[in-house]
Amino acid sequence: MKCGLCEKNAVFGNPAYCKEHFCGYIEKKVLGTIEKYNLIEKGQKVAVAASGGKDSLSVLYILNKYGYGVTALAIDEGISGYRDRTLATLKKICGAHKIKLRIVSFKGKFSKSLDEILFTNRERPCTVCGVFRRYLLNLHARDYDVLATGHNMDDEAQVTLMNLIKNNLSAMQRMGPSAGVVSSEKFTRRVKPLYFCTEKEIMTYAFINKLTADFNECPNVSRAFRLRVRDMLNEIEQEVPGAKKNLIEWSLKSKTGMKTGEEGLRECRACGELSSADVCMACRYMEKISV
Amino acid sequence: MDVFIDKDNREMKIEFTGDVKGLLEKLKINPETVIVVRDDELLTDDVVLKNNDKIKVLSVISGG
Numbered sequence: 001m002k003c004g005l006c007e008k009n010a011v012f013g014n015p016a017y018c019k020e021h022f023c024g025y026i027e028k029k030v031l032g033t034i035e036k037y038n039l040i041e042k043g044q045k046v047a048v049a050a051s052g053g054k055d056s057l058s059v060l061y062i063l064n065k066y067g068y069g070v071t072a073l074a075i076d077e078g079i080s081g082y083r084d085r086t087l088a089t090l091k092k093i094c095g096a097h098k099i100k101l102r103i104v105s106f107k108g109k110f111s112k113s114l115d116e117i118l119f120t121n122r123e124r125p126c127t128v129c130g131v132f133r134r135y136l137l138n139l140h141a142r143d144y145d146v147l148a149t150g151h152n153m154d155d156e157a158q159v160t161l162m163n164l165i166k167n168n169l170s171a172m173q174r175m176g177p178s179a180g181v182v183s184s185e186k187f188t189r190r191v192k193p194l195y196f197c198t199e200k201e202i203m204t205y206a207f208i209n210k211l212t213a214d215f216n217e218c219p220n221v222s223r224a225f226r227l228r229v230r231d232m233l234n235e236i237e238q239e240v241p242g243a244k245k246n247l248i249e250w251s252l253k254s255k256t257g258m259k260t261g262e263e264g265l266r267e268c269r270a271c272g273e274l275s276s277a278d279v280c281m282a283c284r285y286m287e288k289i290s291v
Numbered sequence: 292m293d294v295f296i297d298k299d300n301r302e303m304k305i306e307f308t309g310d311v312k313g314l315l316e317k318l319k320i321n322p323e324t325v326i327v328v329r330d331d332e333l334l335t336d337d338v339v340l341k342n343n344d345k346i347k348v349l350s351v352i353s354g355g
Contacts, residue, residue: 001335001336001337001338009335010335011332011333011334011335012333012335013335013336013337016335019333053353054351054353055353199351199352199353200323200324200326200351202351203326203349203351204326204333204351207326207328207333207349208333212349214297230352234321234323234324235321237323238321238322238323
């Protein structure tokens with residue numbers, strides 16, 4: 001297959017582009033999303049929630065390439081054999097492209113790594129990890145104007161379908177290229193520059209630009225329902241090309257201005273961070289697992 | 292043909308002639324979930340493979 005725009009061999013099938021035209025296509029799409037949804041203004045301080053995976057590395061790389069002032073903000077949960085490897089990739093890429101890197105750890109804040117927490121407690125790994133990760137991201141993103149994440153079209157289509165299945169309309173209101181609490185100084189706005197890029201497109205882009213590491217899956221991963229939705233969507237996409245894009249476009253249209261679930265947010269009695277209850281989830285977990 | 296599937300960290304030798312699309316069908320892998328590489332070059336579904344090719348099938352799915 002030849003590139004649709006030149007005589008070179010295509011590296012991607014739909015749309016058919018060679019390396020150079022494919023990279024241009026992705027970068028144009030990402031910059032177009034930033035502009036259309038007013039995600040980031042030039043001159044703003046941008047933190048990128050960086051795991052060392054292809055998605056966050058691609059966000060970092062593109063924003064840095066086009067002159068946005070980015071810092072990679074990484075959370076080291078302390079998952080041996082996994083996070084140490086992804087952080088090594090992140091350090092290498094940040095070093096090569098002169099991108100600032102800030103790493104904060106569970107151990108530093110909560111005095112225990114995730115491995116240590118799970119060794120002595122029977123908590124569900126992804127739940128406790130998610131609560132503490134969000135807590136640390138909120139805390140440290142406050143030094144920046146915007147927090148960019150690597151969420152891609154596949155992620156968003158999966159969450160849309162899960163919200164539908166669970167009839168969770170208020171969660172739907174919080175979705176979109178710019179998301180999260182917007183009315184508090186304690187919360188830095190989240191933006192998703194890869195919102196309209198599929199996972200396959202990002203992997204292709206990351207491969208071309210040498211932003212990939214060896215395949216490395218978190219040993220604690222246990223998102224059974226999410227994985228089923230993901231596999232189902234990939235099968236549907238084969239039969240109905242464009243299904244994922246249709247889903248996220250539908251989710252954007254379904255933002256009706258109804259309540260988002262943020263109305264009851266207040267400051268946690270224990271730590272002062274934003275919470276939907278008197279005491280936030282992170283403080284409740286800290287108490288429960290004696291960190 | 293030597294095929295490496297990174298998701299399973301599995302290397303295998305198979306007899307195959309045909310295109311990338313056919314190879315993925317034979318391996319029962321959804322093309323939406325992988326990119327296929329030969330000699331560090333990305334291959335589209337229509338590229339015809341030779342039986343002595345060394346192919347890498349790389350998962351596009353994030354690691355959690």
